[in-house]
Amino acid sequence: MSGSDVSRDGVEGARPGRDALTGAHAGRRRGRGRGERAVVPDAEFSSYYGEPVLNRPTWKALDIAGYLFCGGLAGASSLLAAGADATARPVLARTAKLGAAGAISVSLAALVHDLGRPARFLNMLRVVKPTSPMSLGSWLLAGYAPLTVAAAAADVTGRYRVVGAAATAGAAALGPVVATYTAVLISDTAVPSWHEGHRELPFVFAGSAATAAAGLALAGAPAGQTGPARRAAVLGAALELGAFRLMKRRMGLAAEPYETGRPHGLLRTAEVLTAGGAALAACAGRRRSRVLGAVAGTALLAGSAALRFGVFHAGVASAEDPKYTVVPQRERLAARSRPGGAEGGRP
Template sequence: MTSSEYDQFRPQRPPRKGKGRKGAGRRRGGDDLMVPQAEVEQLDARGYYGHPVVKAPPWEWPVGAYLFLGGVAGGSGLLAAGAQLSGRKTLRRNARLAGLGSAGLGAVALLADLGRPERFLHMLRTFKVTSPMSVGSWILVSYSGTIGLAAVNEVDRMLGDRLPLGPLRRVLRAVEAPAGLGAGLLGAPLAAYTAVLLSDTAMPTWNAAHRDLPFVFVSSASLAAGGLALVTTGAEQATPARNLAVLGVVGEVIATRTMHRRMDPVAAEPLHTGTPGTLMQWSEGLAIAGGVGALAAGARPGRARRVLAALSGVALMAASACTRFGVFQAGLNSAADPRYTIEPQKRRLAQRRAAGITGDSITGA
């Protein structure tokens, strides 16, 4: 007889009655069930032997940090491209450096979660369109390369062309403009692919938010990047950053409320309770306060304008961080309770049957 590590979770079998063919017939008749009927009926409340139906990924806070930093990097790349096209050199420089720094720190957080750096290189061995992880890895590498080329030129100019580049300086100057625009094009996919990655899992809350979560993340990235630019850039060139931040605030509030309304009410519960619920509430409050402050800063004169813009920028970045960490933790929490998996499934099954769909593998016996 073989044993398994899962034997400890099996219920004890009732004592056998009778011997020979009589006892065997009774067992074949169903008296010795692996899962008693009573436990099957209670599955919606307790899960399988009291354990979760789905297994949460072993992700910790570095993944949440990567979600936030990836959004800042993507939004900064888009903002830098706009500053490049409009001739705002200070904003272009600050946004490029912010994009490179955020992407670098995000990569460090990602590697910290992976444990071994070579695991990230393994993800680059192939390119699979149907895998959000594969596509996202290539987006991150491509964005880092393009924003890095643009940022090196900015650092060289800041140091008075003193970097030991030699003939390479002319090459870097030639590719600077295309690299900056390329980073701008990759900024939105970088900010959004993590939402697709989360939604593609079996975590109930993440999966239920798949229609609206990319819009939430892109809006969150916009207000975060705009907020960082308000902190680092003077008011005379920060108008595009302020506009991007305000648009991000409006987009995030609308997208987040729409997401909550369209999700299954049970699957949405983790976004409203516990630590994730607190983070989501703070996110909306900080976003609105930062957006109002950014608008007010545009009408203030002198030093007060600069201080208010910086404070608004900090509030906007904090709002984006609360959104990313709130969504991240809510998805992990939803995997721990079988109710978040089973009740939405039963509701979808009832809806399909009510609509007359009874001939497929989902609604059939």
């Protein structure tokens, strides 16, 4: 082609509409013709050399998922203990107080074990940072744990009842926060399957904590005193299962790790155990059966634990796959660039 072949209207003899296309457009264009096969496939997402965008959480599954479970069990048990004291159910109250003290002790031990040295937990108490869930959570545990131990000790020994009653009330006041702050803690990270569920995850953990505390009470107290525990089991199961389903619907792509692999198996098990345990708890109340209550309680405890482990493993899986980080970011940028989007209408 020489300079004389070019005119104001383009290249002489060129056939319009026959420009070469590349990339994903080429595959779609060539696939339109009858009998033609796409030569270049549609583009798929990949990260830089296939490496994860986020660092994989280094937390140990047994330590941190156990910490999440035991914290929820302790917080809800303190609330149940205060209610049992107020309604003259002494065995239920003692079971819940001992459960709260034991669970929070195990939770703290798991946290310190994951940190590696006890001094690291103490170092977190050197400052108070209101914008940090970890900082506030450390102070919360430091204040809550002694209250549960004091409440349980006073109940078992029968001494210092005024101090025990005050400790029981204080633990009950902090209990709901202890049961749910771990959801805020993990959703405050950049891990997609945790962060994208930040609206509903505290409600999921609240329901799971209620079922765990109810399960412990059903397993350890006589049937005649477990009325509040049975009601907590049914209401907690409804809150946990409903909030979790709503969370997955709203999360979009980030909900995928909850539906695949090991997390899916754990969460499916949790759903069956929680729903079944709540149904058995309701039946145990009508039949006044201690055995049925113990079976229901065991199922509820196992279901709550399976939920926490499933959520933990789903978060780790989402951090390992870069698409759960980058694809939602691209979708948000595309939405802002559209007319009427978050960035639409700006001059």
